[in-house]
Amino acid sequence: MQYWLIKSEPDKWSWEQQKAKGEEGEPWDGIRNYQARNNMRAMEIGDKAFFYHSNIGKEVVGVVEVCSEIHPDPKTDDPRWECVDFKAVCDIPKPVTLADVKAEPRLADMSLVTSMRLSVQPVKEDEWNLVCEMGGLDKPA
DNA sequence: GCCAACGTTGGC
């Protein structure tokens, strides 16, 4: 079981749209970065990820779960690009903003801070637990 | 809307 963080501009694909898909989930297509794709290849069904709104909001708004194996990106014929599907798990009661993360010394090594532009990134277990706590979840998702 | 950071592409 590993933890991740995925970014989306709410203009293009928002948390509300993700939740509306429910159990069916949604392919995380459109990733055109090798490191991000490699992270998706390392995912297993049942892994959890934070859903982060970039650009607008700049906050962690929800928790999703990997619900498919890696498969070709349906949006392109280029065989290099693959993706997994995510389904919504729960809201973050108090969204954790980028400013919150930067203000917390224990999160200084989080990829969100150190690899700002990476759109699919790993999250360490202690980081995961702390962000859950900051977000107002009683116990980590 | 600007611009810095950074990844990718392509010429040599």
Added chain:
DNA sequence: GCCAACGTTGGC
């Protein structure tokens, strides 16, 4: 294989 040019991301 280097590196300049270019495109994209994402914070501000």
